[in-house]
Amino acid sequence: MTSPAVTLAGAARTGDRRALGRLLTEIEARTSTGRAALADMYPSAGSAHLVGVTGPPGSGKSTLVAALASRVRKQGRTVAVLAIDPSSPITGGAILGDRVRMQAHAGDAGVFIRSMAARGHAGGLALATLDAATVLDACGFDMVVIETVGTGQGEVAIASLAATTVVVQPPGLGDEVQALKAGLLEVADIVVVTKADVPGADQAAGALRAMLTVGAQHDRMAGDRPRPTRPEVLLVSAVEGTGVAELLAAIDRRAPGAAGDRRDAARFRDQALVRAETQLLGLVEERVRTRMQSGEARSRLNVEAQAVAAHEADPHAAADRLLDLLMGKNGE
Amino acid sequence: MTSPAVTLAGAARTGDRRALGRLLTEIEARTSTGRAALADMYPSAGSAHLVGVTGPPGSGKSTLVAALASRVRKQGRTVAVLAIDPSSPITGGAILGDRVRMQAHAGDAGVFIRSMAARGHAGGLALATLDAATVLDACGFDMVVIETVGTGQGEVAIASLAATTVVVQPPGLGDEVQALKAGLLEVADIVVVTKADVPGADQAAGALRAMLTVGAQHDRMAGDRPRPTRPEVLLVSAVEGTGVAELLAAIDRRAPGAAGDRRDAARFRDQALVRAETQLLGLVEERVRTRMQSGEARSRLNVEAQAVAAHEADPHAAADRLLDLLMGKNGE
Numbered sequence: 001m002t003s004p005a006v007t008l009a010g011a012a013r014t015g016d017r018r019a020l021g022r023l024l025t026e027i028e029a030r031t032s033t034g035r036a037a038l039a040d041m042y043p044s045a046g047s048a049h050l051v052g053v054t055g056p057p058g059s060g061k062s063t064l065v066a067a068l069a070s071r072v073r074k075q076g077r078t079v080a081v082l083a084i085d086p087s088s089p090i091t092g093g094a095i096l097g098d099r100v101r102m103q104a105h106a107g108d109a110g111v112f113i114r115s116m117a118a119r120g121h122a123g124g125l126a127l128a129t130l131d132a133a134t135v136l137d138a139c140g141f142d143m144v145v146i147e148t149v150g151t152g153q154g155e156v157a158i159a160s161l162a163a164t165t166v167v168v169q170p171p172g173l174g175d176e177v178q179a180l181k182a183g184l185l186e187v188a189d190i191v192v193v194t195k196a197d198v199p200g201a202d203q204a205a206g207a208l209r210a211m212l213t214v215g216a217q218h219d220r221m222a223g224d225r226p227r228p229t230r231p232e233v234l235l236v237s238a239v240e241g242t243g244v245a246e247l248l249a250a251i252d253r254r255a256p257g258a259a260g261d262r263r264d265a266a267r268f269r270d271q272a273l274v275r276a277e278t279q280l281l282g283l284v285e286e287r288v289r290t291r292m293q294s295g296e297a298r299s300r301l302n303v304e305a306q307a308v309a310a311h312e313a314d315p316h317a318a319a320d321r322l323l324d325l326l327m328g329k330n331g332e
Numbered sequence: 333m334t335s336p337a338v339t340l341a342g343a344a345r346t347g348d349r350r351a352l353g354r355l356l357t358e359i360e361a362r363t364s365t366g367r368a369a370l371a372d373m374y375p376s377a378g379s380a381h382l383v384g385v386t387g388p389p390g391s392g393k394s395t396l397v398a399a400l401a402s403r404v405r406k407q408g409r410t411v412a413v414l415a416i417d418p419s420s421p422i423t424g425g426a427i428l429g430d431r432v433r434m435q436a437h438a439g440d441a442g443v444f445i446r447s448m449a450a451r452g453h454a455g456g457l458a459l460a461t462l463d464a465a466t467v468l469d470a471c472g473f474d475m476v477v478i479e480t481v482g483t484g485q486g487e488v489a490i491a492s493l494a495a496t497t498v499v500v501q502p503p504g505l506g507d508e509v510q511a512l513k514a515g516l517l518e519v520a521d522i523v524v525v526t527k528a529d530v531p532g533a534d535q536a537a538g539a540l541r542a543m544l545t546v547g548a549q550h551d552r553m554a555g556d557r558p559r560p561t562r563p564e565v566l567l568v569s570a571v572e573g574t575g576v577a578e579l580l581a582a583i584d585r586r587a588p589g590a591a592g593d594r595r596d597a598a599r600f601r602d603q604a605l606v607r608a609e610t611q612l613l614g615l616v617e618e619r620v621r622t623r624m625q626s627g628e629a630r631s632r633l634n635v636e637a638q639a640v641a642a643h644e645a646d647p648h649a650a651a652d653r654l655l656d657l658l659m660g661k662n663g664e
Contacts, residue, residue, distance in 0.1 A: 057388075280650055
């Protein structure tokens with residue numbers, strides 16, 4: 001009756017960190033064991049606050065996340081961090097990162113830190129990360145932080161799948177413009193200007209607030225659906241330890257079930273629905289990709305790709321043929 | 333007999349820039365007119381050299397691409413640039429960028445510059461960009477440059493779909509490490525250290541060469557499939573105009589049909605096959621996504637998403653049900 005997946009899930013839930021680590025590896029590898037464990041754990045999930053933290057390289061994200069985690073722990077709550085680390089075969093970045101990060105919280109069972117390797121995932125990284133967050137949620141962590149390195153669309157997309165998205169921005173002339181260009185501010189629920197101790201941080205925060213005001217006006221003029229709310233802009237100095245409590249308070253105001261007005265509750269529900277649709281579309285595509293790379297479809301894909309590479313076939317016509325093949329294999 | 337798509341394609345091919353612009357808009361919007369025009373133009377494509385240029389923000393990509401385009405023009409060849417611009421509703425970045433860029437080459441029919449808006453494309457941007465490159469190829473441009481802003485996985489993926497990928501890296505303490513972390517060096521055929529006129533550029537190039545050597549050794553030790561070749565590292569100063577000719581020569585050595593040894597030719601064919609498979613998988617997924625968002629699938633997606641958002645359904649089980657629905661709609 002008890003499958004290995006259910007045993008693993010049970011052990012992870014009772015605080016067995018090795019079991020949790022193994023389970024997350026199964027989730028990352030998209031195995032059937034991971035899937036079965038997820039199905040078993042899903043009903044227990046739903047109470048953790050999923051927080052995405054993203055920003056450009058060198059913005060001080062990791063330091064901020066560490067400070068935030070310490071603050072959460074001081075209040076007696078537990079926190080798990082999923083760090084998306086564009087790893088390299090050269091540095092083995094993800095593993096190294098884990099070790100460095102673990103030291104500050106070594107021996108504290110209320111903190112769990114795990115790097116997700118970006119390598120080899122392509123579009124599936126967001127899905128694997130969400131599944132890993134569900135596992136951590138079911139294991140009882142009060143807050144699950146998804147930290148994404150980088151400023152690319154993919155990384156931004158992952159952070160924006162969290163219930164609350166924090167965009168980290170270092171103070172620096174013109175960096176606000178880069179943030180705008182990368183579409184970062186559009187997904188932000190909270191914008192944090194880090195390094196509040198250095199000169200220019202106040203001005204950077206002011207510039208960001210001004211931009212966000214102009215953006216809200218532009219939305220109205222362009223007839224775009226206005227963004228749910230204008231994000232808060234907060235100043236944090238991880239070095240001096242200022243602003244972290246305010247950041248945590250701002251995050252907590254957006255927690256599932258947080259006391260807020262009814263408009264907020266309806267808005268959070270709408271956002272959760274959009275996120276669920278995005279996740280489901282991603283999971284359907286992941287299944288299609290897997291089917292395309294096995295059995296008859298795999299060899300047909302190869303044949304079509306050869307014709308396309310040789311400029312003998314129109315890729316769109318080839319894609320139509322592959323889709324027909326996939327659809328014909330109903331029930332396989 | 334002559335569809336609007338074929339008329340548009342014909343006009344674009346004979347040098348009508350307004351028709352070309354309209355056609356690219358159809359391609360970006362993924363319309364049936366765009367599809368039909370592509371099918372018509374595909375057989376004429378295949379001789380342009382598709383060059384991806386990517387690198388972190390502020391690395392001098394745009395300046396480098398402008399210098400490269402001028403060099404190509406001096407040799408009497410034609411060049412088109414597709415600039416991927418993570419645009420914002422606030423700045424309207426893409427359009428502004430086009431105008432600024434066009435000025436240097438205004439009135440020169442041998443240069444065509446077009447910004448592709450990253451907004452709203454999600455995973456589809458790479459597909460739209462490849463289709464746009466095919467159109468420009470069929471219109472007779474000798475070189476098509478795809479310039480991607482940003483350092484994210486998505487942007488890197490787009491640039492790496494080109495036949496030749498140039499990674500641009502500014503000289504700066506530690507920036508090489510960021511490039512490694514972002515997985516940039518792994519997709520590079522050629523690495524360009526820009527701003528060769530500033531102090532430290534030589535050291536940066538040296539550090540990159542050393543890293544790439546270590547990487548190649550690591551691959552061997554780890555038993556990974558070695559990368560095709562170690563990328564060349566070149567120094568360019570767009571300000572002083574040095575290194576651009578060498579860069580163009582390095583690019584030309586990788587052109588389709590370039591004289592090289594047989595091992596190179598076989599390697600280029602293998603790489604083209606991998607790129608074609610990636611494109612086909614993307615196009616199949618794009619079709620699945622479109623189908624999921626129309627008709628009965630659309631409402632079922634909404635119902636399932638509500639259950640998932642309310643934590644009443646396991647997203648994986650919901651995705652399986654949606655895929656079954658899609659497969660059952662065979663021949664629709």
